[in-house]
Amino acid sequence: MYRYDEFDHQFVRERVAHYRAQTERYLAGQLSEDEFLQLRLRNGLYVQRLAPMLRVAVPYGTLNSGQLRMLAHIARHYDRGYGHLSTRQNMQFNWPELAEVPDILEDLAKVEMHAIQTSGNCIRNVTTDEFAGAAADEDIDPRPYCELIRQWSTNHPEFDWLPRKFKIAVTGAQHDRAAVAVHDIGLRVHKDDQGEVLFDIWVGSGLGRTPVIGALINSNLPIKHLLTYLESCMRVYNRYGRRDNKYKARIKILVRALSADGFKAQVDEEWSHVKDGPSTVTAEEMQRLVDAFAPPPFAGLENADLQQQRMEHPEFSRWVHNNVTAHAQPGYAAVTLSTKTTGVPPGDVSDEQMEAVADWADTYSFGEIRITHEQNFVLPHVPQTDLLALWQAAGQTGLDTANAGLLTDMICCPGGDYCSLANAKSIPVAEAIQRRFDNVDYLHDLGEIDINISGCMNACGHHHVGHIGILGVDKKGQEWYQISLGGHSGHSGADASLGQIIGPSFARDEVTGVIDTILNVYLENRLDEGGEQTESFLSCFHRLGLEPFKERVYATSD
Numbered sequence: 001m002y003r004y005d006e007f008d009h010q011f012v013r014e015r016v017a018h019y020r021a022q023t024e025r026y027l028a029g030q031l032s033e034d035e036f037l038q039l040r041l042r043n044g045l046y047v048q049r050l051a052p053m054l055r056v057a058v059p060y061g062t063l064n065s066g067q068l069r070m071l072a073h074i075a076r077h078y079d080r081g082y083g084h085l086s087t088r089q090n091m092q093f094n095w096p097e098l099a100e101v102p103d104i105l106e107d108l109a110k111v112e113m114h115a116i117q118t119s120g121n122c123i124r125n126v127t128t129d130e131f132a133g134a135a136a137d138e139d140i141d142p143r144p145y146c147e148l149i150r151q152w153s154t155n156h157p158e159f160d161w162l163p164r165k166f167k168i169a170v171t172g173a174q175h176d177r178a179a180v181a182v183h184d185i186g187l188r189v190h191k192d193d194q195g196e197v198l199f200d201i202w203v204g205s206g207l208g209r210t211p212v213i214g215a216l217i218n219s220n221l222p223i224k225h226l227l228t229y230l231e232s233c234m235r236v237y238n239r240y241g242r243r244d245n246k247y248k249a250r251i252k253i254l255v256r257a258l259s260a261d262g263f264k265a266q267v268d269e270e271w272s273h274v275k276d277g278p279s280t281v282t283a284e285e286m287q288r289l290v291d292a293f294a295p296p297p298f299a300g301l302e303n304a305d306l307q308q309q310r311m312e313h314p315e316f317s318r319w320v321h322n323n324v325t326a327h328a329q330p331g332y333a334a335v336t337l338s339t340k341t342t343g344v345p346p347g348d349v350s351d352e353q354m355e356a357v358a359d360w361a362d363t364y365s366f367g368e369i370r371i372t373h374e375q376n377f378v379l380p381h382v383p384q385t386d387l388l389a390l391w392q393a394a395g396q397t398g399l400d401t402a403n404a405g406l407l408t409d410m411i412c413c414p415g416g417d418y419c420s421l422a423n424a425k426s427i428p429v430a431e432a433i434q435r436r437f438d439n440v441d442y443l444h445d446l447g448e449i450d451i452n453i454s455g456c457m458n459a460c461g462h463h464h465v466g467h468i469g470i471l472g473v474d475k476k477g478q479e480w481y482q483i484s485l486g487g488h489s490g491h492s493g494a495d496a497s498l499g500q501i502i503g504p505s506f507a508r509d510e511v512t513g514v515i516d517t518i519l520n521v522y523l524e525n526r527l528d529e530g531g532e533q534t535e536s537f538l539s540c541f542h543r544l545g546l547e548p549f550k551e552r553v554y555a556t557s558d
Contacts, residue, residue, distance in 0.1 A: 023102050042117065075093065079093045127169045203215060428508065449537045485546060525544055
């Protein structure tokens with residue numbers, strides 16, 4: 001893992017001191033609300049429906065056990081005993097006192113953490129695959145390149161006041177778990193036959209009010225040119241992106257206005273002036289970052305035979321099937337610890353659970369933890385021989401739910417319970433679905449289905465790319481929910497898709513019945529491919545189209 005050098009330490013300490021003085025001036029009435037707004041946003045602090053919300057940066061979703069224990073400490077001493085895992089692999093606290101936020105930031109600095117650029121119109125937290133550095137299907141560990149981008153983008157003087165917030169994702173695996181095709185910029189890093197590190201670059205995607213799949217504008221870009229090319233993309237956006245209307249200020253609007261080819265031409269023209277400039281990545285600097293992510297000292301293990309344990313513990317067997325992922329290193333596995341227990345808001349974790357995960361990381365995973373895009377924890381390097389012990393320990397804290405990738409492993413934004421922008425509540429809908437479909441055999445039979453729930457068109461729950469997407473809408477002061485089908489964030493940048501709205505929205509108490517009807521249409525029509533392999537929900541939807549689902553849903557609701 002990357003560790004701060006002295007420059008990093010000094011930079012964060014000074015940033016905390018500056019923000020403490022700014023907060024004191026605001027509380028003393030020396031700064032107005034408008035003057036304080038951009039200062040607090042640059043330090044991760046929002047004002048939500050009921051209280052401030054602090055978003056803590058977890059760069060590319062990677063943290064160590066000491067950092068997670070500090071987050072547990074903050075949850076206990078400054079909040080209400082829990083935190084929330086976000087879809088950008090960060091941690092959010094929903095109840096901090098405004099006057100205590102500088103103290104929280106000071107505590108974070110002690111363990112090499114901060115909240116810089118987790119909000120505001122700047123380059124946000126760079127995200128990646130939660131199994132980076134561990135996945136069996138990985139071509140290259142993307143985290144050193146995420147760190148390179150993080151260092152380049154932090155307080156970059158040109159890009160600290162963009163037309164709108166800006167999100168970058170990076171993947172290095174054959175199976176894209178970072179959703180690169182639905183980000184402002186998405187990167188796939190790979191190597192050629194000579195071992196040179198190259199990048200494919202997607203630009204102009206985004207969800208929200210105008211969902212768009214990104215366009216591939218460059219392939220096989222050498223690593224030395226990565227930052228100069230990103231700089232050129234950002235300069236074109238910063239220069240021509242709209243600032244008169246925040247709903248039309250994202251880069252996707254500019255790319256659409258210029259066309260992908262037109263945007264690329266502008267970028268290439270800008271790049272011609274800076275291609276070999278000061279931001280060129282040197283081999284020495286890149287090697288320094290790669291060395292910071294050297295693999296842990298794996299033992300020479302053989303792949304374990306878990307058959308007897310799985311026969312003796314059927315629930316453990318189900319957990320292994322759903323929550324344990326193949327590792328590149330023989331004898332190891334990556335483990336997803338699901339936060340999606342029935343009755344708990346998706347992504348919420350208590351201080352006790354954080355402490356437990358930190359302990360398990362030290363015992364089983366070289367002290368390393370990941371936060372996933374799906375709002376779960378991952379222990380990336382667990383010996384297969386320790387899986388049973390880990391599962392038993394997780395069962396004591398409610399983190400053993402065997403539903404990773406299944407229907408109840410939902411992405412869900414905080415919605416109207418917390419967010420002042422939301423049109424409707426998300427958490428009660430998620431809980432109703434959890435309770436309606438809380439049957440492990442049924443979930444297993446359904447197979448992989450993604451439900452994504454957003455409380456408003458800002459799409460923090462990424463409903464556009466859920467196999468089943470749920471969007472909260474406001475109708476004359478009442479909460480209603482729009483359903484879409486067929487969304488997918490993509491296995492590669494080329495096959496992402498946006499969901500299709502099935503028709504008029506539904507009242508909250510109708511949503512679970514609608515989901516039930518959709519699932520029944522799938523079960524009645526899916527193809528049997530032999531054995532346990534049956535046609536997936538997404539494949540079935542693409543084969544049947546929207547109409548069979550729409551017809552049944554509205555026939556039932558009538």
